[in-house]
Amino acid sequence: MAKAKLMDFDKALELFEPVLGFEVHVELSTKTKMFSDAPNFFGGEPNTNITPVDLGLPGSLPVVNGEAVRYSISLGLALGCSIAPSSRFARKNYFYPDLAKNYQISQFDEPIAFDGSVEVELADGRTVTVPIERAHMEEDAGKLTHVGGATGRIQGAEYSLVDYNRAGVPLVEIVTRPIFGAEADAPELAKAYVATIRDIVVALGISEARMERGNLRCDANVSLRPRGQEKLGTRTETKNVNSLRSVERAVRYEIQRQAAILAEGGTIVQETRHWHEDTGETSAGRPKSDADDYRYFPEPDLLPVVPSAELIDELRAALPEPPAARRRRLKAEWGFTDLEFQDVQNAGLLVEVASTVEAGASPQAARKWWSGEISRIANVRSAEASALVSPADVAALVALVEAGALNDRLARQVLEGVIDGEGTPQEVVDARGLAVVSDDSALIAAIDEALAAQPDVLAKIKDGKVQAAGAVIGAVMKAMKGQADAARVRELVLERAAAE
């Protein structure tokens, strides 16, 4: 693949205005599929979570999953959309083995939700309103593995293997209207928009929203128009960009690539493009053509979805606080600096810290543990921090430290024990005998011993050199094998000096 010519990003922005658009697919975390009672579980042995409906076998009939409809309405409401009084399903006809029926059941002319908007916050705190055209329900397709090609891609493949476990998984596709005015922030806005959608569906509890697993997938549309031109430029659609960082990079790349072509008098081909994580480039997919002639028609096997006003009211009342408002509130309540808050947010630990604070920990202590030791262990073990330990256990650990029962060093050991499944922090303390020595007489005996070895320390402290206490504290901690509260030892040493 020849390297595409790229224009310097700033130069591209000088000449052209970028216009963005996104299609985000969200896999709903219902227990069963959209139109069949097969478990909604992708992974494991291929073709085990399928029914005749998922294979489109003759005589099988789809039935709508009521829970998926509720989830979709909640999502529509969270996106500020109107909910259609009546919506229906349609068949999108195409021949490709990712669906065995030769059509996908989707919504076309009557989506369940339409005309909304989402507030997206950029890193510097500015807010951009992204207009939402529609959110509609559909089913996911099966997973193809191409065999025989040099790179596992379709080009040169000899045959393909199909697993239909994912076929029929409930999806909501969220489509934006064209987004103007993002300018040099376009790549960042792309990332922030997808992150906002992720936050919304996580807060609603309707999707696992793990991009690396394909629960949340983004197609990014980019077009450029020369400064001063009203008419929109030709757009490209970069498919299935599956990390936040990639969304940002892909949009930046397309702006630079298209600008280079347009500046030389070339034209942009309306096509889908594929993002390559390894090289940080996009490459041409198929052009828009006959393949897009989907011959939609109303799905005759399914009935209209007509949600009652009561149901919509009920779901609206149950909506969580919008993510942007929640972030502003938490930041104020916790008293974090911008940097502290961004660290937590960028690490995806907002929910964990919030839950830990709710469980009784101070915000700073919660932040320290999640951003520090827990993230470090997660990194070492290539695991998600949130999967290692529960917020309740972290709060319990913080409480033990604050009560003086554990010092930091012991607390880290207790944390390891909790992560390794040895029980709650208190159970680990009991089982491993890790509590600090809180018996003053034992500490005083150790202090006496340390002072005997360093007789000049007390005099130095009396002379105002309080830092001299450090040597004694160190010796005591060593004698107690670390199981002492250093702050208490310091207090006792200073008391002794004062009493001299």
Added chain:
Amino acid sequence: MSEITQEQVAHLASLARIALTPQEIESLTTELSSIVDNVATVAEVATADVPATSHPIPLQNVYRADVPGTTLTPEQALAGAPDHDGSRFRVTAILGEEQ
């Protein structure tokens, strides 16, 4: 007569993966035109205040509880497949991509 052309019929046939002879295209063009004309007669009766109907029985909101049921075994799933590899269907590599 409606405006159905032989080109449209040929295009539709290719989208539907149906091989048609020139004679079939010709006769289908006439037949489809006649069907569209008949639909147009119905459309004349339907005024703006008559909503479109996609289903003959006025039913709505027929939902299934979100409870997992019985699934096929991979053996059952693959029973009708021309070819498979392990528990996956094996198909000819098709030039194209996921939609």
